[in-house]
Amino acid sequence: MPAIIAKGILETFYVVLVSSFMGYAMGLPLGILLVVTDKEGIAPKVSLNRGIGVVVNILRSIPFVILMVALMPFTRFVVGTTLGPNALIVPLVIGSAPYIARLVESSLKEVDHGVIEAARSMGATPAQIVFKVLLPEARPSLIMGAAIAVITILGYSAMGGFVGAGGLGTIAINYGYYRYQVNIMLVTVVILIIIVQGFQEIGNRLSKRADKRL
Amino acid sequence: MAEREPIIELIGLGKVFESKNNYVKALEDVNLTIYEGEIFGIIGLSGAGKSTLVRCINYLERPTSGKVIFNKIDLSELPERELLKIRRSMGMIFQQFNLLMQRNVLQNVCFPLEIAGVAQKEAQKRAYELLKMVGLSDKAKAYPAQLSGGQKQRVAIARALATNPKVLLCDEATSALDPTTTRSILELLREINRNLGITIIVITHEMSVIEEICSRVAIIDESRIAEVGDVEEVFMRPKSKIARKLIFSGVNHIEHFEGEDKCRIIFDGRTSFEPVIANMVLECRTPVNIMFADTKDIDGKAFGQMVIQLPEDESSKKRIFAYLETHKIPYEEVI
Structure with missing residues (x-):
């Protein structure tokens, strides 16, 4: 049994970290785009902004369990199977990217408008403002957002248990839910709680260390 | 320039x-x-x-x-x-x-x-x-x-x-x-x-x-x-x-002084720091009421302004204006 749980933990870490990384690869640019093209943004493009906003909202409205099932054909096309950790990564990335985009958007919008104006007064281009002002100034908030994103992805990944995706979620559902082995379910839940605490703590510390406002 | x-x-x-x-x-x-x-x-x-x-x-x-x-x-x-x-x-x-x-x-x-x-x-x-x-x-x-x-x-x-x-x-x-x-x-x-x-x-x-x-x-x-x-x-x-x-910022209560004529005296630094108002009162033999004063001393020269309430009778008023003119102190009547 401990071997199964250890494998579950490793699978969960693998799925969560890979999905978070890929989710950010998609969500970060989307979030930047949402801020930059906003009608108050540094390069307003209202129709593009609305378009992205609608797509993001639609994807965020679909419950993850349903998204996971609906994306099965696509998942099979991408990774060749609908079972196992790799198959879970596909819906996790697609489900989390719009969420991450909103997290990034709200972090970037916290950056003081005056600082952006100061950069403009020095002749900064929109790209320079994004990479030299928005992202660095929002760094502490982006890190806090990342902790939230990773924890949310961890929560979603547990739902993968219903479709045999592996990881702690599968163990909790297979042993605890289907076979009524409450103790195993409790153990996995406790492990999940510890992992969540760990991610949040890491996020808090990194954010604090990155913040020069004291 | x-x-x-x-x-x-x-x-x-x-x-x-x-x-x-x-x-x-x-x-x-x-x-x-x-x-x-x-x-x-x-x-x-x-x-x-x-x-x-x-x-x-x-x-x-x-x-x-x-x-x-x-x-x-x-x-x-x-x-x-x-x-x-x-x-x-x-x-x-x-x-x-x-x-x-x-x-x-x-x-x-x-x-x-x-x-x-x-x-x-x-x-x-x-x-x-x-x-x-x-x-x-x-x-x-x-x-x-x-x-x-x-x-x-x-x-x-x-x-x-x-x-x-x-x-x-x-x-x-x-x-x-x-x-x-x-x-x-x-x-x-x-x-x-x-x-x-x-x-x-x-x-x-x-x-x-x-x-x-x-x-x-x-x-x-x-x-x-x-x-x-x-x-x-x-x-x-x-x-x-x-x-x-x-110029009168913070002195908006000036309007509350009703009736009498007022006069704004300007200290432009050309007047040396002498007791202008006191001398004026002594010389013109008429009291004035200082309603507002904002002056500062920069290198012994007076800068700023004062608003005084003028006496009602015309002759005293004229004496005051004459005094200000002979001493080359810029002023203006404020209504």
Whole structure:
């Protein structure tokens, strides 16, 4: 049994970290785009902004369990199977990217408008403002957002248990839910709680260390 | 001043903010000429349009009509990329300092150089020079959050000067600072103007700032320029209603003194620090009531103003005016 749980933990870490990384690869640019093209943004493009906003909202409205099932054909096309950790990564990335985009958007919008104006007064281009002002100034908030994103992805990944995706979620559902082995379910839940605490703590510390406002 | 070259000319400048159900005229037909090397003040109450005006000068806001001519270049004809370059020759500082909070002081001063593509080593060398000039060499590695307001503004000034601008735009630069700090920042601006020959445009709602450092002033009211002139002239003989209001800022209770005639006496520094009012009372043998006084002693000379209530009978009044005239003390009747 401990071997199964250890494998579950490793699978969960693998799925969560890979999905978070890929989710950010998609969500970060989307979030930047949402801020930059906003009608108050540094390069307003209202129709593009609305378009992205609608797509993001639609994807965020679909419950993850349903998204996971609906994306099965696509998942099979991408990774060749609908079972196992790799198959879970596909819906996790697609489900989390719009969420991450909103997290990034709200972090970037916290950056003081005056600082952006100061950069403009020095002749900064929109790209320079994004990479030299928005992202660095929002760094502490982006890190806090990342902790939230990773924890949310961890929560979603547990739902993968219903479709045999592996990881702690599968163990909790297979042993605890289907076979009524409450103790195993409790153990996995406790492990999940510890992992969540760990991610949040890491996020808090990194954010604090990155913040020069004291 | 006459042979000086104009550095900024605003011709028929207008700015309208339009949205779905909103139409706001922020600026209307603004015409101003600012000369190279002067310290020019723009004063107005909040909402008068002065912040929009300063943002039109460096095209952070695009005017909806009229022209901005900077250094003989019509900015309205420039493509965006050229505008970015032009902005490097116009530094700007702000009420809230607007420093990058996640960068230390040195990195903040290097920032505009980084944007302009200057190599890091060279940028740092320049930044250290500027920090020395504003008196913050020892704070190079500190973060803005560790500095006081005055120090932050000094960093902002160093940053604004990094790209060797011809003009420094100051948008309410001292409004968030206490009086002592304000004075030291204004002193620094004066030094910069004198030593580097940089033209400075000061936007403020405080007459005291204008008095302290500006040579000329434009008064803006309800989106228009109400009055332009030498600071002394405008201060002594304000023509527009808004100019009077600003000069008497904080004295709005003057209207509450009803009936009697009032007289404003101006101390322009030409009068030496003698007890003017006391002598006048003794000589004219008539008491006056001082209703408002705001004077300061600069190098033994009196600057400022006083409002006195005049006696009711005409002959005493005449004696007072005669006294003021023979002693060459500028005054005006306030009704």
